[in-house]
Amino acid sequence: MSENEKEGSMILEVNDLHASVEDTPILRGLNLNVKPGEVHAIMGPNGSGKSTFANVIAGHEDYAVDSGSVLYNGIDLLDLSPEERACEGIFLAFQYPVSIPGISNAYFLRSALNAVRRYREESEVDAVDFLQLVRSKMALVGMDEKLLQRSVNDGFSGGEKKRNEILQMAVLDPKLAILDETDSGLDIDALRIVAEGVNALRGGDRSFIVVTHYQRLLDYIVPDHVHVLSQGQIVRSGDKTLAHELEREGYSWLDSGDKPKKSEADQKVQEAS
Amino acid sequence: MSEAEELQKLADKEYEFGFVTDVEADSIPPGLDEDTIREIVKRKGEPDWLLEFRLKAFRHWQTMEDPAWAKVKKNTVNYQDLIYYSAPKPKKQLDSLDEVDPELLETFEKLGISLEEQKRLSNVAVDAVFDSVSVATTFSDKLAELGIIFGSFSDAVKEHPDLIKKYLGSVVPYTDNFYSALNAAVFSDGSFCYIPKGVACPMELSTYFRINAAGTGQFERTLIVADEKSTVSYLEGCTAPMRDENQLHAAVVELVALEDATIKYSTVQNWYPGDADGVGGIYNFVTKRGLCKGDRSKISWTQVETGSAITWKYPSCILQGDDSIGEFYSVALTNNHQQADTGTKMVHLGKRTRSTIISKGISAGQGQNTYRGLVDVKKNAEDARNFSQCDSMLLGDRCGAHTFPYVEVRNPSAKVEHEATTSKIGEDQIFYCNQRGISTEDAISMIVNGFCKEVFSELPMEFAVEAQKLLAVSLEGSVG
Numbered sequence: 001m002s003e004n005e006k007e008g009s010m011i012l013e014v015n016d017l018h019a020s021v022e023d024t025p026i027l028r029g030l031n032l033n034v035k036p037g038e039v040h041a042i043m044g045p046n047g048s049g050k051s052t053f054a055n056v057i058a059g060h061e062d063y064a065v066d067s068g069s070v071l072y073n074g075i076d077l078l079d080l081s082p083e084e085r086a087c088e089g090i091f092l093a094f095q096y097p098v099s100i101p102g103i104s105n106a107y108f109l110r111s112a113l114n115a116v117r118r119y120r121e122e123s124e125v126d127a128v129d130f131l132q133l134v135r136s137k138m139a140l141v142g143m144d145e146k147l148l149q150r151s152v153n154d155g156f157s158g159g160e161k162k163r164n165e166i167l168q169m170a171v172l173d174p175k176l177a178i179l180d181e182t183d184s185g186l187d188i189d190a191l192r193i194v195a196e197g198v199n200a201l202r203g204g205d206r207s208f209i210v211v212t213h214y215q216r217l218l219d220y221i222v223p224d225h226v227h228v229l230s231q232g233q234i235v236r237s238g239d240k241t242l243a244h245e246l247e248r249e250g251y252s253w254l255d256s257g258d259k260p261k262k263s264e265a266d267q268k269v270q271e272a273s
Numbered sequence: 274m275s276e277a278e279e280l281q282k283l284a285d286k287e288y289e290f291g292f293v294t295d296v297e298a299d300s301i302p303p304g305l306d307e308d309t310i311r312e313i314v315k316r317k318g319e320p321d322w323l324l325e326f327r328l329k330a331f332r333h334w335q336t337m338e339d340p341a342w343a344k345v346k347k348n349t350v351n352y353q354d355l356i357y358y359s360a361p362k363p364k365k366q367l368d369s370l371d372e373v374d375p376e377l378l379e380t381f382e383k384l385g386i387s388l389e390e391q392k393r394l395s396n397v398a399v400d401a402v403f404d405s406v407s408v409a410t411t412f413s414d415k416l417a418e419l420g421i422i423f424g425s426f427s428d429a430v431k432e433h434p435d436l437i438k439k440y441l442g443s444v445v446p447y448t449d450n451f452y453s454a455l456n457a458a459v460f461s462d463g464s465f466c467y468i469p470k471g472v473a474c475p476m477e478l479s480t481y482f483r484i485n486a487a488g489t490g491q492f493e494r495t496l497i498v499a500d501e502k503s504t505v506s507y508l509e510g511c512t513a514p515m516r517d518e519n520q521l522h523a524a525v526v527e528l529v530a531l532e533d534a535t536i537k538y539s540t541v542q543n544w545y546p547g548d549a550d551g552v553g554g555i556y557n558f559v560t561k562r563g564l565c566k567g568d569r570s571k572i573s574w575t576q577v578e579t580g581s582a583i584t585w586k587y588p589s590c591i592l593q594g595d596d597s598i599g600e601f602y603s604v605a606l607t608n609n610h611q612q613a614d615t616g617t618k619m620v621h622l623g624k625r626t627r628s629t630i631i632s633k634g635i636s637a638g639q640g641q642n643t644y645r646g647l648v649d650v651k652k653n654a655e656d657a658r659n660f661s662q663c664d665s666m667l668l669g670d671r672c673g674a675h676t677f678p679y680v681e682v683r684n685p686s687a688k689v690e691h692e693a694t695t696s697k698i699g700e701d702q703i704f705y706c707n708q709r710g711i712s713t714e715d716a717i718s719m720i721v722n723g724f725c726k727e728v729f730s731e732l733p734m735e736f737a738v739e740a741q742k743l744l745a746v747s748l749e750g751s752v753g
């Protein structure tokens with residue numbers, strides 16, 4: 001395969017990415033390649049930079065990119081504003097979804113959908129068509145329709161907020177979805193429902209980056225690749241069995257600098273080329 | 274475009290209505306003494322009783338001092354430097370709109386106020402006040418068929434002296450405060466409206482105020498009387514050119530609602546706010562008060578205040594009739610160096626009187642926004658009720674919001690509830706919207722409109738849309 005063809009087949013290519021928050025370096029040379037249709041899991045201890053990575057991809061201005069590059073479908077992602085990235089098909093399900101009092105969930109979501117559609121030069125959806133669309137998607141994530149008229153995430157329980165994120169994802173139809181700790185704060189039933197919602201959206205060319213601290217979610221959303229993030233770098237990559245291994249061994253080996261006993265699942269950490 | 278560039282672009286957007294109309298003005302020289310007042314009366318051809326009213330007010334005003342209690346910083350107004358009367362020339366009796374100076378019609382066109390009736394989309398009668406005088410009133414004939422009087426205050430003085438004599442100063446006496454005294458002495462024009470018994474006014478009545486001439490104070494006087502079982506909805510709008518001096522606008526508005534009458538009074542105030550550094554802008558010091566005189570009468574104030582360098586106003590209700598209702602819905606927005614000190618007084622005199630206060634203050638830039646309100650339940654007001662809600666929203670951290678809810682209760686059966694919140698449009702909220710594809714500008718306008726929803730829903734439909742747009746324009750350049 002030629003170098004060009006290989007590039008063309010990636011939805012996301014992160015090369016030697018360095019990023020900092022308030023002048024503190026957090027990401028220190030992160031490399032990651034995601035192909036269309038793949039599900040990647042990023043695991044790692046608290047503070048390893050998982051959310052930072054998600055925010056950098058989404059374009060949060062508090063996170064400064066110091067060096068490295070990010071290509072999205074071959075274009076320079078770092079050149080785009082957060083809303084352009086969203087309209088280009090990048091979706092971030094937040095670890096801590098923000099509430100917006102005074103704006104109904106339905107109104108917010110329709111505004112978002114129409115903003116994305118305008119960008120794509122598609123016609124806007126009216127209230128009736130929207131309601132039809134959103135209802136079908138709500139069924140997918142097992143969400144109570146009453147939540148449509150409530151203010152965005154305002155007074156929502158942890159589980160309701162996470163479902164709302166997945167609902168938004170389902171409506172906005174992204175090409176690359178990043179789920180940041182979508183499992184945290186969910187009980188096992190809610191977790192299953194959310195995971196089923198995500199699985200229903202899998203398929204085709206849609207790619208996912210599932211960020212999680214725990215292996216549990218990955219029993220439901222089975223990843224193609226698993227990466228371990230530590231101190232701002234991906235230190236190991238493997239297939240889904242790597243997640244189980246981490247579950248057994250924990251993350252303490254990262255501090256000691258020793259890797260756990262090499263397993264079958266281990267693959268070569270991808271080097272930046 | 275980066276966020277910084279976006280913000281710059283927004284910040285550079287100027288006040289839309291800042292142009293000056295080139296009309297020859299017939300003004301009297303600056304300065305204020307009894308001769309000034311006599312001159313105004315002469316030019317307007319007013320009767321002696323009005324001259325007496327004005328002179329009494331003027332003499333009282335001279336004993337008063339410029340108040341300093343509101344939470345605002347202002348430049349001293351030199352009352353001797355102001356022009357108290359300025360009328361676009363020629364001022365002759367107009368029989369139809371065709372005779373209105375095309376420059377003036379064009380001015381109001383530019384402001385989005387078409388005075389040509391056939392061009393108006395909405396069912397609204399307009400009285401257009403340019404500097405000191407009313408230049409045109411639309412639909413007065415149609416209204417007259419119902420016995421509704423709507424037109425300039427000056428005309429009403431001539432045509433309906435009994436009504437004016439009976440009600441002028443009956444709700445806001447000239448002794449009330451410094452500005453009401455000044456207004457009573459020098460007021461030049463405004464609107465008068467009378468709705469006869471049992472008539473529901475079939476269209477919105479609206480006055481549009483425009484300050485044009487430099488160095489001119491605008492002192493308009495509005496009086497609305499709703500007779501028994503009548504209803505009326507009235508809207509006022511305002512703009513002024515951009516000038517680097519502070520221009521004074523000291524209006525008095527009096528409303529009287531008799532038995533079972535309802536008056537709904539809405540204001541969209543967009544006077545020139547001054548530039549981004551706080552230079553220039555209108556001083557908007559206004560006394561507005563409604564008297565619920567009859568039983569079961571109702572007065573409802575809705576205001577959207579986005580303009581002016583300084584706004585002081587407290588549209589109030591005196592709930593005299595039993596079972597009468599007073600309402601105050603307010604959105605006040607301050608950006609850059611604007612200051613607003615606004616709120617209401619609800620004075621409960623009658624039995625089972627009820628009042629509702631919903632105030633939304635939005636501060637951006639270095640804007641200062643104060644809610645000041647009084648709920649005053651008097652001794653005989655059995656079973657009075659009040660509900661007040663004062664919410665403040667801050668954009669950025671250089672602005673301020675202040676709330677002073679005063680409550681005086683002299684009847685133990687009263688129920689008074691007060692709720693207050695302060696929130697901030699967080700960068701995290703904006704980023705959340707951005708991440709869903711919504712631009713920063715749209716996100717802010719969506720969040721602010723959501724915040725103001727309860728007030729906007731009180732405005733007549735077409736003005737609610739206008740108010741939303743106005744808010745968006747006024748907020749441009751406010752984030753960063």
Ligand SMILES: Nc1ncnc2c1ncn2[C@@H]1O[C@H](COP(=O)(O)OP(=O)(O)O)[C@@H](O)[C@H]1O
Pocket residue numbers: 021022026044045046047048049050051052053062
């Ligand atoms: N907005 C922020 N301001 C200051 N420090 C931050 C911010 N976001 C993240 N950090 C710091 O960056 C490091 C990585 O955080 P984060 O990316 O949230 O890790 P994870 O999601 O893996 O738990 C932590 O040390 C955290 O304190």
Ligand SMILES: [Mg+2]
Pocket residue numbers: 050051052095180181
């Ligand atoms: Mg995190």
